[in-house]
Amino acid sequence: MKFSIIAALALVVGPAAAEIYLQEQFDEAWTKRWTESTKWKPKAEMGAWKHTAGEWYADENDKGIQTSEDARFYGISAPLKKTFTSGSTDLVIQYSVKHEQDLDCGGAYLKLLPGGKKFDTAKFGGDTPYAVMFGPDVCGSSNKKTHVILHSNAKDDNLLIKKEVSCETDDLTHLYTLVVRPDNTFEVFVDNKSVRSGKLEEEFDFLEDKEIKDPAASKPEDWVDNAKI
Numbered sequence: 001m002k003f004s005i006i007a008a009l010a011l012v013v014g015p016a017a018a019e020i021y022l023q024e025q026f027d028e029a030w031t032k033r034w035t036e037s038t039k040w041k042p043k044a045e046m047g048a049w050k051h052t053a054g055e056w057y058a059d060e061n062d063k064g065i066q067t068s069e070d071a072r073f074y075g076i077s078a079p080l081k082k083t084f085t086s087g088s089t090d091l092v093i094q095y096s097v098k099h100e101q102d103l104d105c106g107g108a109y110l111k112l113l114p115g116g117k118k119f120d121t122a123k124f125g126g127d128t129p130y131a132v133m134f135g136p137d138v139c140g141s142s143n144k145k146t147h148v149i150l151h152s153n154a155k156d157d158n159l160l161i162k163k164e165v166s167c168e169t170d171d172l173t174h175l176y177t178l179v180v181r182p183d184n185t186f187e188v189f190v191d192n193k194s195v196r197s198g199k200l201e202e203e204f205d206f207l208e209d210k211e212i213k214d215p216a217a218s219k220p221e222d223w224v225d226n227a228k229i
Contacts, residue, residue, distance in 0.1 A: 026051065026065055034065075036049060037122060040073060047067055050067070084112075086180070090182070103169075107136070107147075110133070111130040111132065113128060133148075134148055146167040152205075159205050166195070176190060185197065
């Protein structure tokens with residue numbers, strides 16, 4: 001798994017003593033680091049990001065970015081300091097989300113992308129290939145979950161976690177964390193509380209289905225084993 005771009009609202013770090021690939025405090029210079037998706041959808045369907053501390057806060061200078069219009073599409077991306085390649089260290093993705101209104105349908109998830117010179121930041125959108133997708137998504141009364149989706153290069157497919165992980169739905173700030181470890185295990189935390197953990201091969205369909213021999217199967221009586229007849 002290799003990627004160099006992070007998209008949406010996010011903070012990507014490693015363990016306490018590991019290297020930080022992206023850390024975002026959304027200060028006044030945040031627009032120099034992030035690029036909005038302006039060519040994903042027609043201009044009339046795209047919403048604008050707002051730099052704000054929100055309607056209530058402990059520190060008015062502690063700001064984030066917020067969607068400013070209902071029923072609009074939003075996308076934004078920023079490069080990591082360098083390309084991350086999995087295999088020898090934990091990958092830790094952690095960021096906070098606050099929904100200040102009741103949601104009918106909306107997601108606050110992020111994606112880690114392959115990036116590269118061919119990546120068009122202005123066209124980043126729902127169909128852009130990604131390596132990891134993580135974060136809360138609410139749509140209707142029944143679809144309220146935290147996405148944990150990992151890309152399989154072998155299958156060329158995005159694999160959903162088999163058992164859904166719930167998400168918070170109130171109007172308070174919540175901290176979402178995903179840890180993927182080199183031993184092929186993972187763990188999801190919400191507000192620093194572990195809500196799901198396991199082995200990648202058990203919770204995602206990375207492996208091909210096993211074939212079981214049928215004891216009742218046999219060769220026909222006229223079967224010929226010769227390679228050439």
